[in-house]
Amino acid sequence: MKVNRFHVYLFIVFLFLGFLIAFQYQFSKGSRIDSSYTYSVWDKQRELQEKLVGQKKENEALQQQIYLIEEEIRQIEQEAIAEKDTMKTVHQKLENARMVAGLTTVEGTGLIVTLNDSKQAKTLTGDVSSFIVHEQDLRRVVNELFASGAEAVSVNNERMVATSSIRCVGPTIIVNGVKKAPPFEIKAIGDPDTLLSGVEMPGGVLPTLRMWDLEVSTKKLNELTIPGYVGQAEIKTLSEEAVGEDNNEE
Amino acid sequence: MWLPVVGLLIGIFLGFSSDLRVPQEYSSYLSIAVLAALDTVIGGMRAALQQTFDTKIFITGFFFNTFLAAAIVFLGVQLGVDLYLAAIFAFGVRLFNNLAVIRRILLARFTK
Numbered sequence: 001m002k003v004n005r006f007h008v009y010l011f012i013v014f015l016f017l018g019f020l021i022a023f024q025y026q027f028s029k030g031s032r033i034d035s036s037y038t039y040s041v042w043d044k045q046r047e048l049q050e051k052l053v054g055q056k057k058e059n060e061a062l063q064q065q066i067y068l069i070e071e072e073i074r075q076i077e078q079e080a081i082a083e084k085d086t087m088k089t090v091h092q093k094l095e096n097a098r099m100v101a102g103l104t105t106v107e108g109t110g111l112i113v114t115l116n117d118s119k120q121a122k123t124l125t126g127d128v129s130s131f132i133v134h135e136q137d138l139r140r141v142v143n144e145l146f147a148s149g150a151e152a153v154s155v156n157n158e159r160m161v162a163t164s165s166i167r168c169v170g171p172t173i174i175v176n177g178v179k180k181a182p183p184f185e186i187k188a189i190g191d192p193d194t195l196l197s198g199v200e201m202p203g204g205v206l207p208t209l210r211m212w213d214l215e216v217s218t219k220k221l222n223e224l225t226i227p228g229y230v231g232q233a234e235i236k237t238l239s240e241e242a243v244g245e246d247n248n249e250e
Numbered sequence: 251m252w253l254p255v256v257g258l259l260i261g262i263f264l265g266f267s268s269d270l271r272v273p274q275e276y277s278s279y280l281s282i283a284v285l286a287a288l289d290t291v292i293g294g295m296r297a298a299l300q301q302t303f304d305t306k307i308f309i310t311g312f313f314f315n316t317f318l319a320a321a322i323v324f325l326g327v328q329l330g331v332d333l334y335l336a337a338i339f340a341f342g343v344r345l346f347n348n349l350a351v352i353r354r355i356l357l358a359r360f361t362k
Contacts, residue, residue: 004253009305011257013312017291018261020284020316026266027277 099152102161102229106152110224111195113141113206116183116215130212133182135168137209138175141186142166144205148198150188152226156180157187159229176231183215192220278334279320285341286319287312292348299355 118131153160158175167174290312297303326333
């Protein structure tokens with residue numbers, strides 16, 4: 001077969017042309033793949049966006065939940081406040097009970113009665129018994145004060161409580177288990193006038209004591225402080241009666 | 251006429267089989283080169299049909315045009331001007347002109 005020179009040239013040219021075209025085709029295909037890659041990126045982006053939207057929705061739902069829970073908390077708090085109120089009442093009652101029981105320091109208007117031995121007791125020789133303050137005098141004063149509506153009474157700052165005792169031991173008087181010596185200062189909280197008229201009742205406590213020449217003085221006060229009972233009330237044999245139980249044993 | 255066809259096929263095969271990767275910034279060079287080569291070949295066909303075909307002109311035109319196209323693109327990149335658009339435009343216009351001429355010649359030949 002005759003090979004034309006012209007054909008050889010054409011061969012070379014077409015070789016190049018084919019190479020270039022094929023190469024370019026392949027290249028653009030590659031870039032198409034690239035573009036499809038970007039599409040996949042877009043897809044991914046969209047996917048992520050959808051995820052984000054979903055997450056936002058979830059967040060919203062959770063927020064709603066938080067809101068509900070907060071509402072619940074508020075309700076519970078309200079209940080707690082109501083409970084607190086009852087607690088407060090209970091506390092108040094307890095405080096009152098303590099005050100009445102004489103466990104707390106209290107203050108109010110009241111009366112101070114001071115008793116002291118007669119001056120004659122120091123100068124007299126022999127039996128001075130009639131001229132000194134006895135424990136029964138104290139008891140009578142305290143008794144009279146309570147009878148006149150005193151809410152709290154103390155003898156030389158010893159608070160009179162349910163288990164208080166006033167005892168005579170030699171030259172001293174033991175109040176609440178603590179030795180006390182004259183002068184005796186008896187404080188009482190209550191209406192000062194009523195208390196005063198109670199103890200100054202004709203033929204009553206103080207006039208009788210004055211008859212024995214004891215030193216007696218009274219003082220009405222607008223502000224009087226009485227300390228609480230310091231000792232401990234031991235409960236050994238006490239027990240509360242069971243409520244609702246029939247106790248008809250005679 | 252079989253030799254150029256074989257050449258074309260071999261070229262296509264080589265182009266497909268080569269896993270040469272051209273960086274993205276050189277892709278415009280390649281596309282312009284392809285366009286220039288196509289333009290030259292179409293121009294050669296027209297010349298052949300017009301009986302004015304010159305092998306030297308064809309061969310030199312092919313390589314020179316391809317190289318020149320790439321050079322113009324390079325210059326455009328250096329200057330910051332999209333000169334490859336000018337190249338594409340020029341080659342495109344010439345391509346269409348040549349194709350139109352070929353069509354007319356063939357048409358005249360068949361209708362004769």
